[in-house]
C-alpha cells in the first residue's frame with residue numbers, strides 16, 4: 057500500500073516519490089519481459105505455457121481479491137462465476153457458434169447477474185454465514201452441472217470444438233497469443249484494483265470492509281456497495297474463466313465448481329497479501345511454482361492429487377503463520393522499523 | 405418553549421433487547437440550533453437511543469420525525485445523507501483509510517452541492533486536523549481520533565449532530581479544545597445532542613438537559629432546574645453507590 | 650411417500666448423530682468445523698479396515714472408530730483449532746477448509762479415489778411391513794444412533810462436565826466470566842465432537858460405501874442440521890439431522906436421487922437468510 061492509499065483521493069496527490077518511480081520501473085520491466093518472452097532464445101511452448109497458467113492464476117486471484125480483499129466478504133463460491141464464464145463461453149460457441157470474443161462478455165454479464173441474485177440473498181448475512189452460504193451455492197452448482205449432462209456434458213465436462221489456429225474464435229495451436237491476452241487481462245485487472253484502492257467507490261467499499269455500521273453512519277449504502285463489488289468481482293472471474301477454457305479447451309464440473317477450485321482462486325491473494333494490488337501477482341507466481349513442483353512430484357510418484365494436498369498445506373500455513381500474506385508482512389516490518397504502527401489491512 | 409419548530413421529534417420510542425427494556429416510552433423534541441445534553445447513569449439507554457434515532461437499530465415501537473418527516477422506516481444511510489449525523493461512543497474509524505479518506509467516504513455520499521474535496525478540506529480545517537490528513541487512525545492520538553469521528557459526522561449535509569461521549573478519555577485541556585470546536589459548530593447553525601458523563605461540562609454546554617434512567621425520561625428542562633430536581637439527584641446518588649463497570 | 654418418510658427418518662438418525670458432534674464444536678467453541686465430514690469419513694475407513702482386515706462387523710468396530718477419530722480430533726484441536734476458540738472467524742473457516750482438504754487428499758493418496766463397500770450377510774436384508782421395506786442395516790444404524798444420542802443427552806444433563814458444556818454452549822460470554830471455558834473442557838468437547846463423527850462413520854459404513862469424497866457430502870448436512878436445530882442447541886441438531894434425511898429421501902422419490910442434496914442447500918440458504926437462529930433457536934442479539 058505504501059504510496060497508494062496514503063496519497064489518496066481528497067488531498068491533492070503530491071509528486072510520486074522516488075520509491076514509486078522505482079516500483080513503476082520494475083513493473084514496466086517485468087511486463088516487457090513477459091510480453092517479449094517468445095522472442096527470447098531459450099523460450100519454448102512449455103515455458104510460455106507455464107507463464108500463461110501463472111497469469112490465469114493471477115487474474116483469478118485479482119478478481120477474488122476485489123470482493124474478499126477490498127470488500128471484506130469472504131466468498132467461497134467463486135467457482136460458480138468461474139464455471140459460468142467457462143461453460144457460458146463454451147456453450148455459446150459450441151451450440152450457437154458465437155465467437156468467444158463476444159461470448160466472454162455475455163458469460164461475464166451472466167455471471168454478474170447471478171452474482172446479484174446470490175448477493176441479494178446472502179448479503180443479509182455477515183462474515184462466516186456469508187462464506188457458508190456461498191459454499192453451499194457452489195456445491196449446488198456442481199451437482200446441477202453433473203446432472204444436466206445434456207447441457208453441460210455431465211461428469212466428463214465440455215470440450216470446445218477445436219479448429220486449429222483461428223484467431224477469430226480465440227483459438228491457437230501455440231500459446232504465444234494466450235500469453236499476450238492473459239497479460240493484458242492481468243494488467244487491466246491490476247488497473248481496476250488500483251482504482252478501487254484509491255477511487256470513490258473503492259473508498260466506500262473499504263469503509264464497508266472495515267466497519268459496516270460506521271460506513272452506514274457515513275452515508276454509505278452498504279448493501280448496494282457490496283452488491284456492486286460482487287458483481288464486478290464475478291464478471292472479472294468469469295472473464296478469467298473464459299481464458300481458462302480457451303487455453304485448456306475443456307472444462308468439467310469439478311474443475312469449475314469444486315471446492316478445490318474455490319481454494320485455488322483464493323490462494324494467490326491470501327499468499328501475496330489480501331486487499332493489495334500486488335498481492336495476487338506475487339501469490340500467483342508462487343502458486344505456479346508450487347503447482348509445477350507438485351506436478352513433477354506426482355508424476356514421479358505416480359500419484360494424483362498431490363497438488364491439492366500442497367494447496368491445503370499452504371492454506372493452513374498461511375492462515376496460522378502469516379494471515380496478512382507476504383506484502384502485509386513486509387509492510388508491517390517496514391512500519392515497525394520506521395516506528396509507526398501498522399494500519400489494519402489494505403496495501404499495494 | 406415553542407419558539408422554533410422541532411428539528412427532531414422522538415415519540416414514545418420503545419426498544420427491547422431480549423427481555424431487557426432498554427428504552428421505554430421515550431419522547432422529546434429538539435429545536436433548531438439547540439444544544440441538548442442527554443444524561444443518565446451507565447446503561448440508561450443513551451447510546452441505544454442514538455442507535456435508534458440514527459437508524460442503525462430499529463425501535464420496537466414509536467416514531468422518529470426529522471424536519472417534520474417521519475423517518476422511522478428510512479434506511480440509516482439515507483438519514484445520514486439528509487443530515488442526521490452521529491459519532492460512536494467506541495471510536496469506529498476505518499482502520500485501512502487515512503484521516504482524509506475517512507472523512508472523504510462520508511463527503512462523497514453526503515455533499516449535495518459543491519465539491520466534496522473542498523468540504524473534506526474545510527471539515528479537517530475546522531477541527532484542526534489538516535496536518536494529520538495523510539496519517540492512519542492508528543498513528544494519531546486519541547483526541548485526534550475523536551476529532552476525526554466528529555469531522556466524518558459533520559462533513560457534507562449535517563443538521564443534527566449526535567455526539568456520544570466524545571470527551572471521555574481526554575485530558576481537561578483536550579476536552580476544552582473539543583468543546584470549543586463543538587460550540588463553534590453550534591454557532592454556525594448546527595443542532596447538537598451530546599451524551600456526556602462529566603456534569604460540569606454538560607452544564608456549561610447544554611441549553612437543555614434530558615435525563616434517562618432505566619430507559620425512561622425522568623427529567624427534561626433547563627440545566628439548573630434539572631440539576632435541582634430531586635428525582636435526578638436520587639438517580640445519580642443511587643448510581644454513585646453502584647460500582648462502575 | 651410413507652416409505653420415503655420412514656427411510657428418511659432412519660438415514661436421518663445417523664445424520665443427527667454426527668450433526669450433534671458438529672453442533673457441540675460450534676456451541677462450545679464457536680468453531681465451524683468444515684472438516685467434520687472428513688472425520689466421519691475417517692470413522693468409516695477405520696470401521697471398513699476392521700472389516701476387511703479382520704472380518705469384524707462395522708457395528709462391532711464402533712469402539713475403534715470412536716477412539717481413532719476422537720484422538721485425531723484432539724490432535725487437530727491442539728494443532729489448529731485451539732487458536733480460534735470463541736470466534737467464528739473467517740480465518741478459522743479457512744483453516745478448517747485447509748484441514749478438510751488435507752484429510753481428503755491424504756485419504757485419496759492412501760486409499761485411492763474409489764469407493765469401498767462392506768458386504769455383511771445381514772446388511773442387504775430387508776424387513777417387510779406390508780408395502781414398506783426397511784433395511785436391517787439402517788434399522789440397526791438408527792437404533793444405535795438414538796442410543797448414542799440419548800447417552801450424550803444424559804451425560805450433558807447429569808454430569809458436571811456435561812453441565813459445563815451446556816452452560817458454555819448456552820452463553821459463551823457468561824461462561825467465560827465464571828471461568829468455565831477452560832482448555833480441558835474445550836479439548837474434551839472437541840474430542841467428543843469427533844467421537845460422535847467416528848461412531849456415525851462406523852454405523853454409516855455398514856450400508857453406505859466409503860470413499861475419500863463422502864466428507865464433502867456429509868459436512869453440509871451437519872451444517873444444515875445444526876442451523877435447522879438452532880445454533881448452539883445440541884439436541885436440536887439431532888432433530889435437524891432427521892429433517893435432512895427426510896428431505897433427501899423425499900427428493901429422491903419425487904425428483905431424482907442425483908440431486909437429493911440440492912433442496913437441502915436451498916433450505917440452508919433460506920434459513921440463513923431469514924432465521925439464522927434456527928427453527929427452534931432463541932433469538933439473541935449477535
Ligand SMILES: Nc1ncnc2c1ncn2[C@@H]1O[C@H](COP(=O)(O)OP(=O)(O)OP(=O)(O)O)[C@@H](O)[C@H]1O
Nearest residue numbers: 421424426445446447448449450451452453493934
Ligand atoms: N445490542 C445489544 N444487545 C443487548 N443488550 C444491549 C445491546 N445494546 C445495549 N444493550 C443494553 O441496553 C442497555 C442500555 O445500553 P446503552 O449502551 O444504551 O446505555 P448507555 O446509557 O449508553 O450507557 P453508557 O453510559 O455506559 O454508555 C444496557 O443494559 C445494555 O447492556
Ligand SMILES: [Mg+2]
Nearest residue numbers: 450451452493
Ligand atoms: Mg453509551
